[in-house]
Amino acid sequence: MPELPEVEVVRRGLQRWLVGRRIEEVQVLDPRSIRRHALGAEDFRGQLLGTRVESVVRRGKFLWMPLNDPELPAPAVPVALMAHLGMSGQLVLQDAGQADEKHLRVRLRLSGEEPSELRFIDQRIFGGLFVTTLVPTPDGLPGGQSGESDAGGDATTASLIAAEAAHIARDPLDPAFSLPAFRQALKRRKTGLKRALLDQSLISGIGNIYADEALWASKLHYARATENLRTAEVELLVENVKAVMLAALAAGGTSFDSLYVNVNGASGYFERSLNAYGREGEPCRRCEQLGLATLIRRDTFMNRSSYFCPRCQPTPRNGHW
Known part of the structure; x- marks a missing residue:
């Protein structure tokens, strides 16, 4: 989608x-x-x-x-x-x-x-x-x-x-998006971090692909408890969500088949730059730069998949699954 x-x-x-x-x-x-x-x-x-x-x-x-x-x-x-x-x-x-x-x-x-x-x-x-x-x-x-x-x-x-x-929250690229309001809403929700990112009543526009990419960039596990997030972690996550989306915009979006095209019929090419999503069993690019051979892992999540690096994004002890 x-x-x-x-x-x-x-x-x-x-x-x-x-x-x-x-x-x-x-x-x-x-x-x-x-x-x-x-x-x-x-x-x-x-x-x-x-x-x-x-x-x-x-x-x-x-x-x-x-x-x-x-x-x-x-x-x-x-x-x-x-x-x-x-x-x-x-x-x-x-x-x-x-x-x-x-x-x-x-x-x-x-x-x-x-x-x-x-x-x-x-x-x-x-x-x-x-x-x-x-x-x-x-x-x-x-x-x-x-x-x-x-x-x-x-x-x-x-x-x-x-x-x-009218019922959905603003998205991170909206000039009226409020970071303090989003941070407070996260703490009140008490859920897993990726579940929160996919909840359109908290923050809109983030789907499975860009959630995985932003979490990888932020070194945060998808099951991290939202109520335990530090202010700096939320700020970094939102910045990375914006960065991932703007990079995708610059590339014309993400396209895995012929079904997505822009209004002129040209497909996007951002899939070539993905760091986590769809890369199960491939080396984590961040770990590779450190000389480590950590492989991207895929977990089943909400009838979909979550891709993450087990070293960069360690599993939380008391997460929400």
């Missing part, structure tokens, strides 16, 4: 090409890909036709595009087109004359010059598109990431958020 850097790569591409363009035609080729739009395909079309994309916003792995119809009064309840990428969803901008992909599900024709179509492609149909309402953020701060900054995007000026994303 795409993680925060992958979604941010997509968001930046959409921000560059979509903002200010009107949706002139909507084709739903597979109704399963708009199943989250409860009122069906005709209402989906009606909600989108004639609207203009105002911005592209992300919080964690949630992505939405606020809409406005310049020919009508501002709606009492603002709306947005929300995209859920699922396991294999792709938002690709292409020219109208380009051949359709086998798994094309929804096509939006846009005003202006080429590329004139936004295509939603989804092989496994776990993702989808739907129109949602925007609600005020609980803290009165911007709802998520917008703009094209290399530091993770600028905050959108509107203190609105898609209703489906």
